[in-house]
Amino acid sequence: xxxxxxxxxxxxxxxxxxxxxxxxxxxxxxxxxYPHKELILVGEQCLYLDEIAVGLHDSPEFExxxxxxxxxxxxxxxxxxxxARARNAGIARARGDYICCQDDDNELVPEFTIxxxxxxxxxxxxxxxxxRKALEEDGTLxxxxxxPWISDDDARRSILYNIWVNAGVLEPGSAVIKDNLWxxxxxxxxxxxxxxxxxxxxxxxxxxxYRERYTHNxxxxxxxxxxxxxxxxxxxxxxxxxxxxxxxIYYLGGAxxxxxxxxxx
Numbered sequence: 001x002x003x004x005x006x007x008x009x010x011x012x013x014x015x016x017x018x019x020x021x022x023x024x025x026x027x028x029x030x031x032x033x034y035p036h037k038e039l040i041l042v043g044e045q046c047l048y049l050d051e052i053a054v055g056l057h058d059s060p061e062f063e064x065x066x067x068x069x070x071x072x073x074x075x076x077x078x079x080x081x082x083x084a085r086a087r088n089a090g091i092a093r094a095r096g097d098y099i100c101c102q103d104d105d106n107e108l109v110p111e112f113t114i115x116x117x118x119x120x121x122x123x124x125x126x127x128x129x130x131x132r133k134a135l136e137e138d139g140t141l142x143x144x145x146x147x148p149w150i151s152d153d154d155a156r157r158s159i160l161y162n163i164w165v166n167a168g169v170l171e172p173g174s175a176v177i178k179d180n181l182w183x184x185x186x187x188x189x190x191x192x193x194x195x196x197x198x199x200x201x202x203x204x205x206x207x208x209x210y211r212e213r214y215t216h217n218x219x220x221x222x223x224x225x226x227x228x229x230x231x232x233x234x235x236x237x238x239x240x241x242x243x244x245x246x247x248x249i250y251y252l253g254g255a256x257x258x259x260x261x262x263x264x265x
Contacts, residue, residue, distance in 0.1 A: 008096030041067035080225035084210035107249035127200040130247030137253035191230035
């Protein structure tokens with residue numbers, strides 16, 4: 001690369017334990033094998049935001065750092081609208097040529113940024129996603145033998161598990177989730193890409209922001225903000241590429257996933 005662009009990392013936190021946020025996502029961003037970084041830390045009425053931010057203004061790893069809290073709206077919104085709203089608030093403050101939005105409980109591998117930017121430049125792409133390696137809450141490797149995002153419906157969990165295996169996204173015995181923007185089930189196409197797997201050019205979020213309003217059916221069927229963003233991004237027809245490597249260390253047990261009562265669906 002002739003000139004290394006600035007990369008903005010937008011991290012959204014609610015009331016996660018400060019040390020976990022510092023030790024996982026923030027430390028992994030510091031450890032990126034890429035020199036030009038800024039960190040935008042967004043709290044949604046986070047009680048511990050000042051504690052998380054301690055020392056970051058003086059951190060040599062960041063060319064710029066800022067943090068701020070946003071108030072919850074008076075209007076009742078579904079959880080995905082709130083997440084989207086917080087991410088969009090951070091994106092609006094970002095100054096980088098590239099933007100990467102992150103939850104507060106995962107990690108990025110050190111080569112994530114440089115590999116993704118290099119891949120985008122080589123392929124003249126506006127966005128890139130990667131695969132992820134999943135860990136259980138206790139840090140052990142995900143077995144690949146169950147669908148971890150449903151815990152209260154055995155039949156639905158089993159059906160989805162088999163669909164993801166047949167699509168090549170999940171593999172029994174493997175902790176690597178090979179996410180695909182166009183996973184296939186016969187003639188049907190669906191996306192499994194997690195929002196934390198993306199690194200995109202700043203123009204992408206101008207064209208495809210995170211949606212903050214949801215329809216009745218989307219709320220009823222618990223369609224997540226990342227499912228909607230992936231679909232709307234696909235419709236944009238912007239050039240995109242996949243780094244077929246687990247660049248995200250993804251911890252199960254967060255807001256949208258939970259361990260099933262049995263290991264096998």
